[in-house]
Amino acid sequence: MKKALRITLKTLGVILVILIIGGLLGWWYVSSQFLSFEDDYTEKTEIPELTIDGYTFLDRNDNGALDVYEDDRASIEDRVVDLLSQMTVEEKIHILKGSGMASGMGMVDPEEGIPGVVGTIVATPRLGIPAINLSDGPAGLRIEPTREGVDRTFYATAFPIATLLASTWNTELVYSVGDAMGNEALEYGIDVILGPGANIHRHPFCGRNFEYYSEDPLLTGKIGAAMVNGIESNGIGTSVKHFVANNQETNRNYNDTRVSDRAMREIYLKGFEIIVEDAQPWTIMSSYNKVNGTYTAESRDLLTDILRDDWGFEGLVMSDWFGGNDAVAMINAGNDLLEPGTKKQWKALTKGYEDGTLDMDAVDTSVKRILTLALKSKKMTDYTYGENPDLEAHAEITRKSASEGIVLLKNDDTLPLQKGKNVALIGVYSYDFIAGGTGSGDVNEAYTVSLEEGLANTGFSVNQKAKEVYQKHKNANPEAFIKPEGMSAMFNPYLPPEMSYDDAMMQDIANDSDLAIITIGRNSGEGGDRVVEDDFLLSEAEKKMLSAACEAFHAVNKKVIVVLNIGGVIETASWKNQPDAIVLAWQGGQEGGNAVADILNGNVNPSGKLTMTFPMHIDDHASNANFPQNGMPMQMMDMLFGKDEVPEDEMVENVDYTNYEEGIYVGYRHFDKADLDVSYPFGYGLSYTDFEYGDMELVYENDSLKVTLPVTNIGDVTGKEVVQFYVSKDSTQIDRPEQELKGFAKTSELSTGATDTLEVNIPVKSLQYWNEKSSQWTLEPGSYVIKAGASSRNIKRSVQIKI
Ligand code: BGC
Numbered sequence: 112m113k114k115a116l117r118i119t120l121k122t123l124g125v126i127l128v129i130l131i132i133g134g135l136l137g138w139w140y141v142s143s144q145f146l147s148f149e150d151d152y153t154e155k156t157e158i159p160e161l162t163i164d165g166y167t168f169l170d171r172n173d174n175g176a177l178d179v180y181e182d183d184r185a186s187i188e189d190r191v192v193d194l195l196s197q198m199t200v201e202e203k204i205h206i207l208k209g210s211g212m213a214s215g216m217g218m219v220d221p222e223e224g225i226p227g228v229v230g231t232i233v234a235t236p237r238l239g240i241p242a243i244n245l246s247d248g249p250a251g252l253r254i255e256p257t258r259e260g261v262d263r264t265f266y267a268t269a270f271p272i273a274t275l276l277a278s279t280w281n282t283e284l285v286y287s288v289g290d291a292m293g294n295e296a297l298e299y300g301i302d303v304i305l306g307p308g309a310n311i312h313r314h315p316f317c318g319r320n321f322e323y324y325s326e327d328p329l330l331t332g333k334i335g336a337a338m339v340n341g342i343e344s345n346g347i348g349t350s351v352k353h354f355v356a357n358n359q360e361t362n363r364n365y366n367d368t369r370v371s372d373r374a375m376r377e378i379y380l381k382g383f384e385i386i387v388e389d390a391q392p393w394t395i396m397s398s399y400n401k402v403n404g405t406y407t408a409e410s411r412d413l414l415t416d417i418l419r420d421d422w423g424f425e426g427l428v429m430s431d432w433f434g435g436n437d438a439v440a441m442i443n444a445g446n447d448l449l450e451p452g453t454k455k456q457w458k459a460l461t462k463g464y465e466d467g468t469l470d471m472d473a474v475d476t477s478v479k480r481i482l483t484l485a486l487k488s489k490k491m492t493d494y495t496y497g498e499n500p501d502l503e504a505h506a507e508i509t510r511k512s513a514s515e516g517i518v519l520l521k522n523d524d525t526l527p528l529q530k531g532k533n534v535a536l537i538g539v540y541s542y543d544f545i546a547g548g549t550g551s552g553d554v555n556e557a558y559t560v561s562l563e564e565g566l567a568n569t570g571f572s573v574n575q576k577a578k579e580v581y582q583k584h585k586n587a588n589p590e591a592f593i594k595p596e597g598m599s600a601m602f603n604p605y606l607p608p609e610m611s612y613d614d615a616m617m618q619d620i621a622n623d624s625d626l627a628i629i630t631i632g633r634n635s636g637e638g639g640d641r642v643v644e645d646d647f648l649l650s651e652a653e654k655k656m657l658s659a660a661c662e663a664f665h666a667v668n669k670k671v672i673v674v675l676n677i678g679g680v681i682e683t684a685s686w687k688n689q690p691d692a693i694v695l696a697w698q699g700g701q702e703g704g705n706a707v708a709d710i711l712n713g714n715v716n717p718s719g720k721l722t723m724t725f726p727m728h729i730d731d732h733a734s735n736a737n738f739p740q741n742g743m744p745m746q747m748m749d750m751l752f753g754k755d756e757v758p759e760d761e762m763v764e765n766v767d768y769t770n771y772e773e774g775i776y777v778g779y780r781h782f783d784k785a786d787l788d789v790s791y792p793f794g795y796g797l798s799y800t801d802f803e804y805g806d807m808e809l810v811y812e813n814d815s816l817k818v819t820l821p822v823t824n825i826g827d828v829t830g831k832e833v834v835q836f837y838v839s840k841d842s843t844q845i846d847r848p849e850q851e852l853k854g855f856a857k858t859s860e861l862s863t864g865a866t867d868t869l870e871v872n873i874p875v876k877s878l879q880y881w882n883e884k885s886s887q888w889t890l891e892p893g894s895y896v897i898k899a900g901a902s903s904r905n906i907k908r909s910v911q912i913k914i
Pocket of ligand 1: 229551
């Protein structure tokens with residue numbers, strides 16, 4: 112017996128040793144291939160100076176002479192040509208891929224780089240080209256807030272999620288957010304922000320919709336361009352992502368988007384095209400997915416023919432992290448930079464050079480683009496970053512933008528509230544407000560203002576009976592209230608379980624307070640798509656909580672307000688008749704609670720409008736027929752090591768490939784065409800005041816329709832109005848949407864009785880459709896109707912024109 116025990120223990124011991132050695136070898140292998148695999152951070156290297164004719168230059172080459180590329184009086188173009196001529200093939204191949212993931216995993220020595228940087232353009236020390244730092248992401252700069260041995264923090268501002276920013280329909284405001292975000296990058300030594308995201312909300316369940324703006328490409332393009340221009344006004348680059356047709360997270364690295372040329376041009380590419388035209392971003396990020404069988408990162412058609420030749424994009428294209436499959440094909444196609452860079456790619460490029468498959472002209476073109484970015488960067492100037500951005504000023508911008516993107520969905524004589532009211536906060540998310548989504552779109556912010564704090568900050572009192580219920584619930588479930596940190600926070604949304612209230616308890620709270628606010632919270636992010644149960648639909652606990660609160664509060668003539676602290680569309684049709692008001696707060700960043708309170712107490716009059724449709728049922732969306740339901744989570748190992756191609760006959764629909772059968776009929780384009788009722792239409796949003804639209808006038812000038820429209824505030828309080836301009840084609844010969852958004856504008860803050868005359872430019876070329884027969888944009892002659900609407904289903908003025 113003893114012997115048997117000894118043998119068993121011995122066997123267990125051997126297994127343990129094997130496991131430990133195996134684990135160590137595995138970790139060594141992963142880190143040598145995917146994490147930092149060379150030490151090339153040289154940004155802090157001392158560069159000697161040269162003085163010529165009393166003018167000081169940096170002698171980056173340290174050869175005691177002034178090379179053209181060192182002469183900052185020469186054009187960047189000439190300097191790049193000079194640099195390229197001095198580089199060896201090895202140096203060129205080296206710069207085509209980043210230095211691995213180390214810093215992104217928080218592993219970098221602060222002396223050598225900036226913790227939290229998720230990728231780099233590698234340095235070329237011999238020529239004094241420094242490493243360029245790339246950091247996420249759309250809702251704020253993602254860097255590590257703490258550093259070993261450093262007695263201070265490095266917080267970045269969590270701005271509102273992209274969907275909220277788009278809901279402001281205010282390009283100037285979005286520019287100011289971009290400007291603040293870019294300033295944080297500048298002050299923390301980051302050269303390129305990996306954002307904004309410009310993918311289309313094809314279906315409400317895409318886990319990353321919060322990082323994207325809208326179901327409409329024009330709005331996506333205009334808001335995206337404002338963000339790019341704001342960030343880049345600091346001399347910091349952007350990487351507009353994920354190019355293109357990357358609309359689901361299920362099997363995200365390998366899914367094949369099967370889509371028509373027309374839908375590509377009119378819907379999925381259009382937003383990117385507008386951003387290139389209006390903002391010429393420094394970089395664009397290719398996506399993980401394939402389009403019609405080819406990885407976007409390997410598609411010459413997308414990256415060179417369309418992006419460069421058709422649109423005139425001048426910047427560089429980088430891959431998404433570990434995206435693409437064949438490094439040589441990527442460079443040959445025009446994907447200039449491979450991120451974060453792996454040893455495997457380095458070897459593949461070297462082999463491609465040796466066997467002649469790597470196109471050396473393409474290499475030179477890509478290297479030039481990379482060098483151009485490096486020369487443009489702050490690293491090549493004598494700018495010293497201070498690591499002290501004005502976080503307080505940025506918090507103000509956050510609060511202002513967050514309140515302007517909040518959409519008032521329902522208001523039965525309830526809002527604004529009088530200050531001083533005692534508010535019963537119902538539901539965990541009233542106390543645990545969600546600032547933003549997860550994944551690379553997450554930000555390491557210093558704090559998040561909850562709704563509870565926001566109300567207290569703006570002159571309300573928070574009902575203690577309701578708070579006690581929350582406290583008890585939290586104490587009973589301590590584990591569920593631990594916020595995931597670091598890498599774990601990236602892929603695990605913080606979603607503590609909802610509370611349950613019995614009727615007596617709710618009545619007690621109702622008797623003890625002036626009104627109830629119920630917060631419904633949702634969160635999602637990179638690596639997973641959303642689902643129907645307990646996500647799109649309210650959970651059983653939420654339904655009960657809502658009914659109980661409405662019953663108890665209405666019984667004593669008190670109001671119930673629902674606040675939606677969500678990152679994507681949820682079902683509203685079945686319950687929206689119950690509460691007295693519904694405030695769509697989205698995820699407003701670190702100042703979220705203050706921003707909602709500003710709306711509730713009337714400090715800010717709501718002026719946000721929906722950038723997507725809220726459907727009656729999820730299957731009303733045409734795309735629902737082809738969207739993964741309950742899709743599998745991200746496979747990390749597949750992402751790192753690649754996955755064997757799945758034979759066509761074994762492919763799983765909506766996992767290995769997704770047919771975009773709905774074509775151009777995404778969002779309101781479909782709901783209008785199919786004449787479906789919706790819960791809230793695209794463009795919808797209420798205000799505390801009313802607006803009157805005057806006569807719309809149209810003038811044809813320089814291939815554009817110049818539209819003017821006076822808007823007057825005819826209500827009692829100051830406010831702003833978003834006006835949307837839709838265009839319909841009368842008696843069309845082709846299959847086209849009933850109407851499409853072709854312009855929008857927002858009034859200034861109008862006091863009672865004040866008028867603002869809005870001016871919008873609709874280029875005639877924007878009325879074209881993509882003609883698949885001739886593969887070109889085509890203008891259908893005849894009569895069009897230009898409409899001005901307060902939403903897509905509330906058209907107030909229209910004018911007919913002939914083209
Ligand atoms: C995401 C990108 C992000 C990159 C770097 C990828 O997983 O798809 O959006 O910029 O990681 O964090």
